Amino acid sequence: MVNESTRLSAQDWARAALKAIADGGLAAVAVEPLARTLGVTKGSFYAHYRNRDELITAALTEWARSHGEAALTELAALTDPARRLRELLTVVVQAVQPLAPSVHLSLLGDRNDPRVRDAVHEVNRARLDLLTRTYQELGLPPDRAASRARVAYAAILGLLHLAQTDPDGPDSAALAEEATAVFLPS
Structure with missing residues (x-):
């Protein structure tokens, strides 16, 4: 688990979203559960993305690039x-x-x-x-x-x-x- 002082990147959030997608599709991508999984607050998310849709788009872009x-x-x-x-x-x-x-x-x-x-x-x-x-x-x-x-x-x-x-x-x-x-x- 990442401690609060560790700064996550947008890519860290996208990778966490991909894991959630693998486990349960797009419906499994939710900011609060991802923040808990990553060991940070929602503020970390909002430092990189305006909303869940931006995160999903970034995650899908990362998956298409990496696969x-x-x-x-x-x-x-x-x-x-x-x-x-x-x-x-x-x-x-x-x-x-x-x-x-x-x-x-x-x-x-x-x-x-x-x-x-x-x-x-x-x-x-x-x-x-x-x-x-x-x-x-x-x-x-x-x-x-x-x-x-x-x-x-x-x-x-x-x-x-x-x-x-x-x-x-x-x-x-x-x-x-x-x-x-x-x-x-x-």
Whole structure:
């Protein structure tokens, strides 16, 4: 817990809001409970944001930045598409933890909010673009590469969903091997 003398940044508040979103969607973002969680007063919040909507917008912007194109830069730079796909699948699948809340999945309940729709679209587009490009570099024609990318990405989101509900799921390293075997064209 942060003590009162510690000054929180706007990003600290946005990250706390993202944790709340992962646990309960946009409805879980409330200033007083976040302040209690952070160990500060509401005054700290108002030093950075005028209202809850600004905080939600900042949190969604941070999530889109940290889970979209910027997060994929290092993987995108790999020149061997087979290695890129293998590492991408391994990183994503190994990040899936049993019973762990997911911002992405929690946002689906708020998909009619334009801010949510835009953030999810940005993250999905970055991930699908990288997967599609990778499959094209592996020799699939553009239409087939786009389809394969969608199926692979749907499987990844499905693994996130299963992890939220199944505490006894398989080991993430084993899942990463299976995902690579299934989604890496031979």
